[in-house]
Amino acid sequence: MRFLHVLIRIFAIMRKEFIHIRRDPRTLAIVIILPIFQLIIFGYAVTSDVKHLPLAVFDQDRTAASRALIEAYRNSGYFDIAYYVSTHDEIAYLIDAGLARAGLTIPPGYSNRLARREQAEVSFIIDGSDPTIANTALASASAIGQAHGAELLQTALRRGGTLPGLLPGVEVRTRVWYNPNMRSANYMVPALIGLILQTLTALLTAVAIVREREQGTLESLIVTPIRSVELVLGKIVPYVVLAFMDMILILVVGTYWFHVPINGSVTLLLALAALFLMSSLGIGLLVSSAARTQQEAMMMAFFTILPSVFLSGFMFPIASMPPVLQWLSKVIPLTYFLVIDRGIVLKGNGMDILLPQVTMLTVLGVIILSLAVLRFRKRLE
Amino acid sequence: MTDSPIVVEADRLSRRFGPIVAVNELSLTVARGEIFGLIGPDGAGKTTVLRLLAAVMPPSSGQARVLGFDIRHQAERIRQAIGYMPQKFSLYADLTVIENLNFFADLFNVRGARRHQRIAELLAFSRLAEFTERRAAALSGGMQKKLALACALIHNPQVIFLDEPTTGVDPISRREFWDILSSLHVQGATIIVSTPYMDEAERCSRVGLMYEGRIAECDTPDGLRRLTPGELLAVWTPQVMQARRIAAALPGVLEVQTYGDLLHVFVHDAAAIAPQLAQALAAAGVPVTEIKRAQPRVEEAFISLIVGRRAAT
Known part of the structure; x- marks a missing residue:
């Protein structure tokens, strides 16, 4: 009987909270627009993919062979042949002005050297002001060159009558695992699940609880028989439901729009997302116990999201951070969830491999949530 | 629950907010079935006591202890x-009503037929029955107060605490609200209500005058009126300011308060002073519509009490 009363009270709070959400356009906007907005930003704009870089070409050779090389660059999709120039200075100017991101110079005698079966050299200049893009572009540039060289060699050998398969030679093959095309979307979209879950739950629960205090309704609740735990549960559950709806939205958009392959178990992902929510709900509760107004709560919640974005490995690899920040990243729950999340989606990892992260996430979640519940008091200060 | 006639019993209750003492060693008893009014100016500590x-x-x-x-x-x-x-x-x-x-x-776990009946009752007495689908934000101030009262009464409580239920409400809604409280009182509820309006004190069974975190005086409205020093003469005159000056200068006058065209003169002996006052006003050429002996209201009692305390400190 008493248990029934507890359930009735929790459901009363939940129902009321859903009415608030339905009638408050701001909350609805956060729930629906935020994930879509972030998907667009992180799926498209924040990308280290190299595509269609404007390339300036200085072709001093002007032969069929040199044009074939230029064509190979164009066909790769990495570069657009934006300019044909006739001096070195023009390349320098175009790169300086940002009109071209790279320059290709084919020296005179390129085709002759090829014809004599000598090493033919071309020079490639890249704008290194964005190192991530420069790295990828440089790698693609030399890969295109090598591939083109190999092709030429094969054609030449075929003409000479020797079977290419019998040719001795050294070949370096590079291969990227899990994300063979190195697409940013594959890396970013699963991580977004973590970020959205945290933003939504921490922010909305904090604001929802502080709103009761700010608008004086907490005083009416305090004189009812509802207990703190019941109140917290009733307030949290609707936002957990919303968080999962958003998670499914991201997964669907990620799969069908960004073509991110989901290699692991979605059930495991959902279960571990629930585990991750323990800590972000805890953060939301902690914020709600410190903030006096909804605005304060929003600021504080965003303040906790910032380190999560930058230190968790969401955007920058943890391995390249200074030791202090690396250490800090170890107490950020999102750090572990990102490993889990990307592991399941990209590598198809199971519990056996993710156990260390799951353990840490549980430990952090229990600590944060207990702190939050201890601090939460159903009394006026 | 207890059947003891004492419902509220406070013993040297204090509450501080940092350096501010909102409630200062306040003691109080309220008996079952009373309407107890906590009356006092803003900042006296009424809200904190409740x-x-x-x-x-x-x-x-x-x-x-409560109950x-x-x-x-x-x-x-x-x-x-x-x-x-x-x-x-x-x-x-x-949310709607x-x-x-x-x-x-x-x-409060009020369910089934009990809830149905209780909500119907509450809607009827608060006259909100036709507004059930209206959002609370769209109700008038008076209706919001009545809805708040209805919500506070959903579980049929025996003791009701109301913190300034009529502040910011128009006079008609105020009267209506007090009629509701009276009917609850008749049904046997104990009510502890705070208000800054002295006229509402007249509708309480007992009143505590709060001042600076303490109950300065606690008595029935009649008893409080008797606390007023001396007796009261009411003087109606169109020239209140002059009349006030003349009255205040007269020996035997304790205090003068003005209310529009009405002057309240507190004196030691009304029978002796009344003719003297009439004479003095006539001599100064101040026209007087009427002079008569009046019952002091709780308001006068309170004001003279506070003025007296301020003078003493």
């Missing part, structure tokens, strides 16, 4: 048995 007694806020020191339950350790028991209506509108503005009522009915 919050302490409703177990919304813990005291800094002192003890209190025999300790406010520190048995807060949950108290909450089941009392109704509390905070001063600020504290319902959900984006009926959604608010159902929400509190859920929290």
Whole structure:
């Protein structure tokens, strides 16, 4: 009987909270627009993919062979042949002005050297002001060159009558695992699940609880028989439901729009997302116990999201951070969830491999949530 | 629950907010079936006393029992048995009247036929029956107060705490609200109500005059009126300011208060002073419509009491 009363009270709070959400356009906007907005930003704009870089070409050779090389660059999709120039200075100017991101110079005698079966050299200049893009572009540039060289060699050998398969030679093959095309979307979209879950739950629960205090309704609740735990549960559950709806939205958009392959178990992902929510709900509760107004709560919640974005490995690899920040990243729950999340989606990892992260996430979640519940008091200060 | 005739018992209750002492060693008893009025100016500590007694806020020191339950350790028991209506509108503005009522009915575990009947009763007496689908935000100030009262009464509490229920409400709604309180009182409820309006004190069975965190005086409205030093003469005159100066200068006059065209003159001996005052006013050429002996109201009693205390400190 008493248990029934507890359930009735929790459901009363939940129902009321859903009415608030339905009638408050701001909350609805956060729930629906935020994930879509972030998907667009992180799926498209924040990308280290190299595509269609404007390339300036200085072709001093002007032969069929040199044009074939230029064509190979164009066909790769990495570069657009934006300019044909006739001096070195023009390349320098175009790169300086940002009109071209790279320059290709084919020296005179390129085709002759090829014809004599000598090493033919071309020079490639890249704008290194964005190192991530420069790295990828440089790698693609030399890969295109090598591939083109190999092709030429094969054609030449075929003409000479020797079977290419019998040719001795050294070949370096590079291969990227899990994300063979190195697409940013594959890396970013699963991580977004973590970020959205945290933003939504921490922010909305904090604001929802502080709103009761700010608008004086907490005083009416305090004189009812509802207990703190019941109140917290009733307030949290609707936002957990919303968080999962958003998670499914991201997964669907990620799969069908960004073509991110989901290699692991979605059930495991959902279960571990629930585990991750323990800590972000805890953060939301902690914020709600410190903030006096909804605005304060929003600021504080965003303040906790910032380190999560930058230190968790969401955007920058943890391995390249200074030791202090690396250490800090170890107490950020999102750090572990990102490993889990990307592991399941990209590598198809199971519990056996993710156990260390799951353990840490549980430990952090229990600590944060207990702190939050201890601090939460159903009394006026 | 207890059948003891004492419903509220506070013993040297104090509450501090940093350096500010909002409630200062306040002691108080309220008997079953009383309407007890806490009357006093803003900042006297009325709200804090009610919050302490409703177990919304813990005291800094002192003890209190409500229905025999300790406010520190048995807060949950108290909450089941009392109704509390905070001063600020504290319902959900984006919920409708009926959604608010159902929400509190859920929290107090009022269900089934009992809920149905209770909500119908509450809607009838608060005259909100035709507004059930209206959002609380769209109700008038008076209707919001009545809805708040209805929500506070959903579980049929025996003791009701009301914090300034009529502040900011028009006079007609105020009267209506007090009529509701009277009918609750007749049904046997004990009501502890705070108000800054002295005229409302007349409708209480007992009144505590609060001033600077203490109850300065506690008595029936009649008893408080008798506390006023001396007797009261009411003088109607179109030249109030002149009349006031002349009256104040007369020996045997204790205090003069003005109310529009009406002058309240507190004197030691009304029978002796009345003719003297009439004479003095006539001599100064101040026209007088009427002079007569009057009953002091609680308001006068309170003002002269506070003026007296301020003079003493």
